[in-house]
Amino acid sequence: xxxxxxxxxxxxxxxxxxxxxxxxxxLGACHKNKHARRAGSPVSVGTLIYATDxxxxxxxxxxxxxxxxxxVAQQYLDSLxxxxxxxxxxxxxxxxxxxxxxxxxxxxxxxSDVTFTDGTPFTAEAVKAxxxxxxxxxxxxxTAGGYIRQYHSTEIVDSHTAIVxxxxxxxxxxxxxxxxxxxxxxxxxLTRPRDLNCQAPVGSGPFRIVSxxxxxxxxxxxxxxxxxxxxxxxxxxxxxxxxxxxRFIPEPSARFAAVQAAEVDAIDSLPPEAETPARHxxxxxxxxxxxxxxxxxxxxxxxxxxxxxxxxxxxFIRSTDIEGALSSVFFHHxxxxxxxLTATTPFYSPDFEHAADYNxxxxxxxxxxxxxTTKDADxxxxxxxQRLTVHIPLRxxxxxxxxxLWEQVQATARETGFDVLLENADDTxxxxxxxxxxxxVRVGYWNTNTADVLRIVFSSEFLGAAGIAGHHQxxxxxxNPEFDRIVNAALLTTDSEQRRDLYYQAQKIVSxxxxxxxxxxxxxRLAISKRVHDIRLVPSLNVTTLYDAWVEQ
Amino acid sequence: MSATHSMPLAITTPARLWQPxxxxxxxxxxVLYITLLVLAAVAPHxxxxxxxxxxxxxxxxxxxxxxxxxxTDQSGRDIWTRLVFGTRNSLVIGIGSILLALSVALTxxxxxxxxxxxxxxxxKWIFEILFxxxxxxxxxxxxxxxxxxxxxxxxxxxxxxxxxxxxxxxxQFLAIRNASFIEAARSMGHSPSRILRSHLIPNAFRPLLIAxxxxxxxxxxxxxxxxxxxxxxxxxxxxxxxxLSMGRDYIAEAWWITFFPGVAIVLTMLATTTMxxxxxxxxxxNVS
Numbered sequence: 001x002x003x004x005x006x007x008x009x010x011x012x013x014x015x016x017x018x019x020x021x022x023x024x025x026x027l028g029a030c031h032k033n034k035h036a037r038r039a040g041s042p043v044s045v046g047t048l049i050y051a052t053d054x055x056x057x058x059x060x061x062x063x064x065x066x067x068x069x070x071x072v073a074q075q076y077l078d079s080l081x082x083x084x085x086x087x088x089x090x091x092x093x094x095x096x097x098x099x100x101x102x103x104x105x106x107x108x109x110x111x112s113d114v115t116f117t118d119g120t121p122f123t124a125e126a127v128k129a130x131x132x133x134x135x136x137x138x139x140x141x142x143t144a145g146g147y148i149r150q151y152h153s154t155e156i157v158d159s160h161t162a163i164v165x166x167x168x169x170x171x172x173x174x175x176x177x178x179x180x181x182x183x184x185x186x187x188x189x190l191t192r193p194r195d196l197n198c199q200a201p202v203g204s205g206p207f208r209i210v211s212x213x214x215x216x217x218x219x220x221x222x223x224x225x226x227x228x229x230x231x232x233x234x235x236x237x238x239x240x241x242x243x244x245x246x247r248f249i250p251e252p253s254a255r256f257a258a259v260q261a262a263e264v265d266a267i268d269s270l271p272p273e274a275e276t277p278a279r280h281x282x283x284x285x286x287x288x289x290x291x292x293x294x295x296x297x298x299x300x301x302x303x304x305x306x307x308x309x310x311x312x313x314x315x316f317i318r319s320t321d322i323e324g325a326l327s328s329v330f331f332h333h334x335x336x337x338x339x340x341l342t343a344t345t346p347f348y349s350p351d352f353e354h355a356a357d358y359n360x361x362x363x364x365x366x367x368x369x370x371x372x373t374t375k376d377a378d379x380x381x382x383x384x385x386q387r388l389t390v391h392i393p394l395r396x397x398x399x400x401x402x403x404x405l406w407e408q409v410q411a412t413a414r415e416t417g418f419d420v421l422l423e424n425a426d427d428t429x430x431x432x433x434x435x436x437x438x439x440x441v442r443v444g445y446w447n448t449n450t451a452d453v454l455r456i457v458f459s460s461e462f463l464g465a466a467g468i469a470g471h472h473q474x475x476x477x478x479x480n481p482e483f484d485r486i487v488n489a490a491l492l493t494t495d496s497e498q499r500r501d502l503y504y505q506a507q508k509i510v511s512x513x514x515x516x517x518x519x520x521x522x523x524x525r526l527a528i529s530k531r532v533h534d535i536r537l538v539p540s541l542n543v544t545t546l547y548d549a550w551v552e553q
Numbered sequence: 554m555s556a557t558h559s560m561p562l563a564i565t566t567p568a569r570l571w572q573p574x575x576x577x578x579x580x581x582x583x584v585l586y587i588t589l590l591v592l593a594a595v596a597p598h599x600x601x602x603x604x605x606x607x608x609x610x611x612x613x614x615x616x617x618x619x620x621x622x623x624x625t626d627q628s629g630r631d632i633w634t635r636l637v638f639g640t641r642n643s644l645v646i647g648i649g650s651i652l653l654a655l656s657v658a659l660t661x662x663x664x665x666x667x668x669x670x671x672x673x674x675x676x677k678w679i680f681e682i683l684f685x686x687x688x689x690x691x692x693x694x695x696x697x698x699x700x701x702x703x704x705x706x707x708x709x710x711x712x713x714x715x716x717x718x719x720x721x722x723x724x725q726f727l728a729i730r731n732a733s734f735i736e737a738a739r740s741m742g743h744s745p746s747r748i749l750r751s752h753l754i755p756n757a758f759r760p761l762l763i764a765x766x767x768x769x770x771x772x773x774x775x776x777x778x779x780x781x782x783x784x785x786x787x788x789x790x791x792x793x794x795x796x797l798s799m800g801r802d803y804i805a806e807a808w809w810i811t812f813f814p815g816v817a818i819v820l821t822m823l824a825t826t827t828m829x830x831x832x833x834x835x836x837x838x839n840v841s
Binding site (some may be wrong): 219251252253271274275277319321324325327328329396400401403404406407410413414421422423424425426 | 594607608610611613614627628629697701783787788789798799801802803804805806835
């Protein structure tokens, strides 16, 4: 069926191409015409069908806070501030702001012409209700709530002025406010029970959620009153699309087949094996960007043996051939991300990219030093009769490419004498194990637009249980007072040279502690029909926005 | 059906067993294929020198060639080698679960047929309840309880298949129970255990053997389906269903990763069914 589609598609294209050549050659205006068509003016009609892999657990991005939620949130929520590609913060729902000299109070002057799609006007009350909602333990917010732990309270000065008080200075505050995870919802809607707000949250964004048919799709309608687009957008006023269908097609090959067959207009999470075919397909264009933060990784649990021993951690990381996986199952399309920060993150330093490269000889020496000197009949190293075993739970929702990467890690680490057990389980069981520190390696990532991600992923402040399943944002269990001091100091200053220096030291400490096998950057990967124009990625997290998008009729 | 099955078991001579091969090319091929499978399961090293777990990322996605007759997978592992090494797992699951299914079926059917009216009614109810779950759903439920792996898979598929065989045997036993030769044996004063041993089990053996032979293919398909869903033996085990599942994303670029495990599963199903059919006709013609 798949190849059938491919054949008929390329057949059609060929025919169309031949036709164009015959028609256009005598006129000599082919190229110009084609260009004019691409740059044509937007039309305010039609539906766009967008297909993605994972379904959110809740449509309110304040709850839990995983990537599928923010992709949906970006369509129906606005944020207080926006961020451009250079990282500069611009107004959005807040038209301006003042920061007190001690960095503890942010006075936001709000737009007065904004209304939520349930009719509630946007006021200082909404700012307070949203920030309070994010930090409320009942919301079980791992991401948004984790980002604003410094939040103390909001003072309502008048209907369109709000002062946000922080308990400690937080230099990354505006950056995280620009993320869709901290989008502003209708305060009226937030008073409803959590499950109801998860099913049908309300924002002030360019689209509003009409329905969520689980395991199938979310339907959005255009918000016709919208005229408060951020300066990063290409236009102002209502969105061009009348409707958006947000479908869930978990199977990568089926998702790619759907966009090839023009059953859907755009897909995300384009699988690596489909990248070259997508680029060669005359009917498609691709849009890709790395997301800032802590790259895709396996985090080593240092709270129990064998990874409580740093020598064993370094040996494990050095025994795994990540480049091999990137060249095979990822078809050379993914770059290696060696350090604790993705290259697109502010204050990233390339100096730590090769801190723990594949080096089986060194791995063997380290294991000998650590006392894992004998080997059993299977070639697995032993110490005091104990086998060198590494447990890696793999969740059912993990992609096949990622799964294969870990199989390759298993195979290469085995050559050094590690018995790596890949334990397939449903997502709920894996979440439960993470909550109990019952793993040696935890497969994950953390997308955020600031180097402060280091504090969330590695500082002792984030060792407690978080989110719905009670996982830990600091999944390695690393606790180092010097590191904690540095990442906190980096939040006290807005001087970028000072921050760069502090984040350099922080990257150095975690690299030297061998806490993660970092693999490749998290990437937004879209394949889009050429009938569709101006799908953009919002620079704060490189998340899709359909606000400027339009479909040729 | 009951008329033929109430007859005593016929003794088959070796000459009569060999006879059909000349006439049936299909049967010959099936037996040869099953022999190859058994060889692969018992001594995989005779069929390949490769290492089923040895990755070679730089040789990933190689199409079939002299070096890799069936190509390589996404980690550069040789597919022929993995198919050969995966045979044991697939056969163990197939045969193991059919044995379990038949044991569970017997455990329910014997007391049901011979344990008096209360036992008979209870066993009927148990079958009704078990039948209200489709077999694959029952197997899925059990893998969810027992987690994944070869042994849980045997349990899941075995118990999932048991009600079908149980009801068949139960009907068989009920027919035998009322047969005249049992009545004769009983009137001659034979003990119930002797009746079971010398009359019931031999008469139940024939349908059991046929069902078992035909069922192995079915259980291998089930087991492959469950491994396809990620419930099989954990990686890097070479299991046919898992291989099929891991290759499906690359079907447009590297068809051989999915195609050959699929062929192996289909051929195994065909071969065991052909064998089962032969046994069935063979016994039935012998009997009549």
